[in-house]
Amino acid sequence: MTATVSAPGRPRPVTPLTILADRLDRLARQAAAAGQADPELAAELRAASQLAGGLDPYLSQWTTPESPALRRLAERTEAEDWRRRGGDGTAAPLEQEMLSGHVEGQTLKMLVHATRAQQVLEIGMFTGYSALAMAEALPDGAQLIACEIDAEVAAFAQRCWAGSPDASKIEVRVGPALATLAELDAAGEQFELVFIDADKASYAAYLNALLDHELLAPPGLICVDNTLMQGQPWLPGEPTANGAAIAAFNQTVAADPRVEQVLIPLRDGLTLIRRREA
Ligand SMILES: C[S@@+](CC[C@H](N)C(=O)[O-])C[C@H]1O[C@@H](n2cnc3c(N)ncnc32)[C@H](O)[C@@H]1O
Numbered sequence: 001m002t003a004t005v006s007a008p009g010r011p012r013p014v015t016p017l018t019i020l021a022d023r024l025d026r027l028a029r030q031a032a033a034a035g036q037a038d039p040e041l042a043a044e045l046r047a048a049s050q051l052a053g054g055l056d057p058y059l060s061q062w063t064t065p066e067s068p069a070l071r072r073l074a075e076r077t078e079a080e081d082w083r084r085r086g087g088d089g090t091a092a093p094l095e096q097e098m099l100s101g102h103v104e105g106q107t108l109k110m111l112v113h114a115t116r117a118q119q120v121l122e123i124g125m126f127t128g129y130s131a132l133a134m135a136e137a138l139p140d141g142a143q144l145i146a147c148e149i150d151a152e153v154a155a156f157a158q159r160c161w162a163g164s165p166d167a168s169k170i171e172v173r174v175g176p177a178l179a180t181l182a183e184l185d186a187a188g189e190q191f192e193l194v195f196i197d198a199d200k201a202s203y204a205a206y207l208n209a210l211l212d213h214e215l216l217a218p219p220g221l222i223c224v225d226n227t228l229m230q231g232q233p234w235l236p237g238e239p240t241a242n243g244a245a246i247a248a249f250n251q252t253v254a255a256d257p258r259v260e261q262v263l264i265p266l267r268d269g270l271t272l273i274r275r276r277e278a
Contacts, residue, residue, distance in 0.1 A: 005093055005094075007081070008080060008082075008096070009079065011078065011097050012097055014097045016228050016265070016269075017055060017056060018056065024045060024049035024052050025053060027049070028045040028046045032046070056103075059103050067136060067164075069132060069136075069161060070102075070129060073127060073128060073129055073132060073160040073161060074099060074101065076127070076156075077096050077126075078099075080096070080156070082094050082095050091150070092150070094126065094150065098126045099126060099127060100133075100225065100267065103266065103267065104267050104270065106133070107270065109133050109134060109137040110137075111193060111272075112138060113137050115221050116192075117138070117191070117221075118192065119144075119189070119192055119217065120135075120192070120193045120194070120195070121145050121191040121193070121194045121195070122134070122195045123181075123196045123198045124147065124177070124197035124225075125147065126148070126197075127153060127157045127160055128157030128158070128170070131146040131170050132161050134193075134195065135164075135166040135169040138166070138169050140169075142169060143169055143171060145170075145180075147180045147198070148174055149174070149198070150174075154174050158172065177202070181215060184215060185213045189215065190216070193223070194221070195223045195224075196223070196225065197226070200229070200245040200249070203246070207249075207252070211256075211275065216275060219274060219277075220275055221272060222273040222274070223270060223273075224271040224272075225268065226246060227249070228263070229242055229243050230243070232246070233247040253273060258276060259276060260273070260274060261274075
């Protein structure tokens with residue numbers, strides 16, 4: 001049982017914006033509780049808290065709603081008690097906050113449509129939200145291969161999307177993603193769109209595996225999640241292992257002459273990378 005994994009239905013703030021909104025909310029409440037000491041400061045903090053706290057709900061409100069299948073999958077992920085997993089301490093912790101969710105899922109769907117991808121690769125599937133979202137945007141006959149190291153969560157995902165007409169487009173490969181990428185490369189598979197969302201320490205290795213070989217079909221688009229890592233890359237103090245990995249990854253991408261990229265402040269950061277023309 002991992003102490004940091006949150007209780008069902010009580011997700012922690014895990015993006016720069018939600019962490020900021022949470023802090024501002026607490027400060028605003030403290031200032032209000034302090035009474036009349038400084039009403040202007042209290043009002044400023046309340047306004048700042050409303051600005052930060054209202055943004056994500058507003059984005060969600062004006063984004064095309066998720067499908068019933070995606071909503072059900074998100075609800076089942078939130079209701080699951082992830083603290084019970086790996087009681088013997090051998091399994092890597094999984095948590096409800098890993099799920100990308102409505103606005104990021106819809107963004108990925110838009111990218112599938114925009115690239116007209118027929119072959120999509122996901123590295124890091126968890127309960128399958130982003131996989132199913134992208135599959136919903138794929139035409140019939142197209143395919144998404146999802147890499148996931150954890151057999152238990154892969155089975156959970158497959159149970160969650162059973163019944164969705166788009167589930168048949170998803171092929172799950174259980175195992176370490178780098179080994180799966182080598183197998184896919186050896187089989188001559190190519191992907192027009194790749195979503196990287198697995199262990200942060202391997203992000204650079206995933207990018208190199210895609211670029212060094214022919215796995216990325218031209219022109220090819222790579223989307224990489226969590227590239228803001230809760231603000232750790234620019235905050236003072238010692239980053240976590242994931243924070244350090246993401247800071248190093250962002251530098252690696254910026255220094256790679258083969259690609260151009262943009263880091264979009266969506267949720268915990270989504271970097272879009274494309275191979276430059278030769
Ligand atoms: C952030 S979650 C993925 C979230 C998912 N893309 C979504 O949007 O709902 C990361 C997943 O990567 C998996 N993972 C971690 N290391 C991996 C590896 N080496 N190979 C494949 N999957 C891995 C974890 O088990 C976890 O399920």
